[in-house]
Amino acid sequence: MDAPTQQEASSIGNEIGEITQLNAVQMVCGRSSGGGTTGCGSPAGRGDIPAETWEKVKNHPCYSEQAHHHYARMHVGVAPACNIQCNYCNRKYDCTNESRPGVVSERLTPEQAARKVMAVASTIPQLTVVGIAGPGDPLANPEKTFKTFELIHEVAPDLKLCLSTNGLVLPDHIDTIKKLNVDHVTITINMVDPEIGAKIYPWIFYRHKRYTGIQAAKILNDRQLQGVEMLAKHGILCKINSVMIPGINDQHLIEVNKAVKWRGAFLHNIVPLISSPEHGTAFGLSGQRGPTPGEMKALQDSCEGEMHMMRHCRQCRADAVGLLGEDRSAEFTTEKIIQMDVKYDVESRKSYQSSIAVERSGKTIAERADLTKCADNDSDIKVLVAVATKGSGLINEHFGHAKEFQVYELSTGGVKFVGHRPVDVYCQGGYAEERNLGTIIRSINDCHAVFIAKIGGCPRAELIGAGVEPVDLYAYEPIDKSTSAWFEAYLDRVNSGAIKHIEHGDPAI
Numbered sequence: 001m002d003a004p005t006q007q008e009a010s011s012i013g014n015e016i017g018e019i020t021q022l023n024a025v026q027m028v029c030g031r032s033s034g035g036g037t038t039g040c041g042s043p044a045g046r047g048d049i050p051a052e053t054w055e056k057v058k059n060h061p062c063y064s065e066q067a068h069h070h071y072a073r074m075h076v077g078v079a080p081a082c083n084i085q086c087n088y089c090n091r092k093y094d095c096t097n098e099s100r101p102g103v104v105s106e107r108l109t110p111e112q113a114a115r116k117v118m119a120v121a122s123t124i125p126q127l128t129v130v131g132i133a134g135p136g137d138p139l140a141n142p143e144k145t146f147k148t149f150e151l152i153h154e155v156a157p158d159l160k161l162c163l164s165t166n167g168l169v170l171p172d173h174i175d176t177i178k179k180l181n182v183d184h185v186t187i188t189i190n191m192v193d194p195e196i197g198a199k200i201y202p203w204i205f206y207r208h209k210r211y212t213g214i215q216a217a218k219i220l221n222d223r224q225l226q227g228v229e230m231l232a233k234h235g236i237l238c239k240i241n242s243v244m245i246p247g248i249n250d251q252h253l254i255e256v257n258k259a260v261k262w263r264g265a266f267l268h269n270i271v272p273l274i275s276s277p278e279h280g281t282a283f284g285l286s287g288q289r290g291p292t293p294g295e296m297k298a299l300q301d302s303c304e305g306e307m308h309m310m311r312h313c314r315q316c317r318a319d320a321v322g323l324l325g326e327d328r329s330a331e332f333t334t335e336k337i338i339q340m341d342v343k344y345d346v347e348s349r350k351s352y353q354s355s356i357a358v359e360r361s362g363k364t365i366a367e368r369a370d371l372t373k374c375a376d377n378d379s380d381i382k383v384l385v386a387v388a389t390k391g392s393g394l395i396n397e398h399f400g401h402a403k404e405f406q407v408y409e410l411s412t413g414g415v416k417f418v419g420h421r422p423v424d425v426y427c428q429g430g431y432a433e434e435r436n437l438g439t440i441i442r443s444i445n446d447c448h449a450v451f452i453a454k455i456g457g458c459p460r461a462e463l464i465g466a467g468v469e470p471v472d473l474y475a476y477e478p479i480d481k482s483t484s485a486w487f488e489a490y491l492d493r494v495n496s497g498a499i500k501h502i503e504h505g506d507p508a509i
Contacts, residue, residue, distance in 0.1 A: 070359075074127060075321075083166070087201070122345070126353060138165055187241070191256065195217075239266060326390075387483070388450070388453065397453055
């Protein structure tokens with residue numbers, strides 16, 4: 001995509017201003033469905049998002065489901081120490097082959113981090129956000145964290161700054177966070193009942209003393225909730241991350257959802273427990289299972305009537321770079337950055353991002369009519385579909401090259417994003433990995449269709465045999481528009497008796 005000229009860029013505000021106001025909720029946060037909120041928007045109407053909040057979330061890939069198709073983020077790993085121990089965490093500082101929080105390939109100094117940010121932002125003009133998420137806790141390393149933010153603001157003032165924390169010492173640093181213009185803070189809150197918390201956190205280290213058990217969990221939770229209230233008071237957007245742990249806090253997260261909403265949190269992100277034994281976490285070694293996709297969706301659906309839900313999280317590494325769902329960190333190692341000729345041009349970056357805004361606005365207008373076509377149908381049928389995409393909100397990935405599938409729920413109420421399914425790649429180096437095909441199909445066998453840009457004969461036949469329709473009719477077309485058109489045709493086939501609608505079960509993990 002070519003960036004607009006300076007004259008074109010100067011007129012962009014007039015071109016899309018009306019569109020932005022009319023579609024703020026849809027573009028930022030998804031559509032309301034069933035009386036609940038599917039994303040970080042509001043069911044109350046397009047005027048319900050204040051202009052100041054809109055500016056903070058419109059191009060933030062973590063706070064906006066729509067934005068994550070178009071804008072990139074990066075994390076810088078400058079915070080190695082942590083002040084609590086979680087049974088689902090095992091930090092690693094030189095790891096390249098694990099994609100999960102708490103893992104980095106390199107630990108950086110604040111100066112190295114600022115240099116890396118300039119290099120990445122110069123190469124990836126759609127980068128809009130820089131966050132510090134570890135590999136430990138940023139606020140357990142306050143000097144390194146805040147020095148990094150200061151340096152980044154000096155060299156790249158157009159970037160949004162983010163912070164992720166367990167919240168134990170968050171209340172002590174609110175003033176500094178506000179002073180440094182950190183507008184987005186994520187707190188991981190897994191419980192509001194210390195007895196449940198004692199099963200998740202073996203210990204905390206608070207004010208030079210180690211606490212364990214219920215006492216540790218109570219201190220942690222009190223501080224977390226205090227931090228949520230203080231962030232809201234200071235106008236800082238707060239996202240809550242919660243790890244769903246079956247049999248421990250799964251249903252309890254409904255109470256967490258209510259507690260953080262009442263205290264002013266903006267967005268709730270429930271993520272599945274990662275518990276592979278090879279990661280060396282306490283839960284992984286004890287055999288604690290993670291939730292199934294069906295269990296995840298049911299819990300998220302239960303909470304979305306209470307507050308805005310995030311469903312597009314990728315549980316990123318602490319040094320992730322690029323669009324959500326991709327990791328380009330290997331392109332920006334310290335060794336490679338030293339050799340790069342970095343030229344940071346704020347104006348060219350703004351121009352490029354303006355062109356993205358124009359493209360998004362045009363797609364939104366084009367899709368509005370298509371998304372209302374099913375509204376006249378009184379069917380209560382809902383189906384899940386999987387989509388292979390490389391980003392930009394398009395169906396633009398080959399089935400065999402997909403590393404994940406994005407899953408959407410289709411109904412006469414519209415298109416709702418419900419999550420993503422990581423899979424093993426089917427085509428490796430030009431050869432098909434037949435052993436992977438079965439696991440891929442099992443991971444999406446709750447879906448009625450899979451949308452792809454291209455697919456081979458063998459996987460096509462296997463998908464059809466499993467009851468999943470491969471759809472390549474809409475290659476390189478917008479996801480919402482294409483899935484809506486397919487669903488309209490699907491309902492017509494059901495109503496005419498050409499096919500029978502059959503409910504699909506929970507997929508394999």
